[in-house]
Amino acid sequence: MKIKCGTDIIEIDRIKESIENLGQKFLNKIFTDKEIQYCESKKEQKYQHYAARFAAKEAVFKAISESLPDKFALDWTDYEILNDKEGKPIVTLTGFDMSNIENIDLSISHCKQYAMATAVVIYK
Numbered sequence: 541m542k543i544k545c546g547t548d549i550i551e552i553d554r555i556k557e558s559i560e561n562l563g564q565k566f567l568n569k570i571f572t573d574k575e576i577q578y579c580e581s582k583k584e585q586k587y588q589h590y591a592a593r594f595a596a597k598e599a600v601f602k603a604i605s606e607s608l609p610d611k612f613a614l615d616w617t618d619y620e621i622l623n624d625k626e627g628k629p630i631v632t633l634t635g636f637d638m639s640n641i642e643n644i645d646l647s648i649s650h651c652k653q654y655a656m657a658t659a660v661v662i663y664k
């Protein structure tokens with residue numbers, strides 16, 4: 541069984557500045573409608589959640605990148621990070637052949653300054 545991991549950390553202020561400077565154009569380039577809905581529901585804490593999803597997409601990319609035929613073919617919105625009913629983050633990937641992947645496990649954390657994520661990919 542092959543297992544690959546990926547991790548990423550980001551300063552929340554970087555994402556906040558991008559959202560403030562580029563607005564909806566930035567949001568729509570990076571996040572899906574459902575992700576935007578989730579983050580916006582967090583009101584003044586929303587930048588932590590946006591940053592966490594940004595880090596999560598980077599972490600998943602690192603974990604799957606070696607199995608991608610073309611690393612740059614996937615868009616940011618091909619990764620969607622939503623939460624199950626317990627709050628655990630779940631990633632779904634569109635535009636990517638998942639047939640050789642058993643599972644992708646994702647863990648997210650964020651505080652005032654930083655957001656981070658770790659992804660573990662288990663291959664069949």
Ligand SMILES: CC(C)(COP(=O)(O)OP(=O)(O)OC[C@H]1O[C@@H](n2cnc3c(N)ncnc32)[C@H](O)[C@@H]1OP(=O)(O)O)[C@@H](O)C(=O)NCCC(=O)NCCS
Nearest residue numbers: 588589590592593622623626627628629647648649650651
């Ligand atoms: C769920 C919990 C772990 C989140 O921890 P936190 O320090 O409040 O927050 P963090 O910033 O580290 O993590 C937040 C992320 O945790 C993830 N998360 C939430 N619930 C989760 C769950 N049930 N399982 C896995 N991940 C979860 C989410 O991705 C969330 O970020 P998001 O809302 O942007 O998606 C915490 O609220 C909790 O329930 N702790 C209980 C711990 C406990 O009982 N300890 C005693 C024995 S160790």
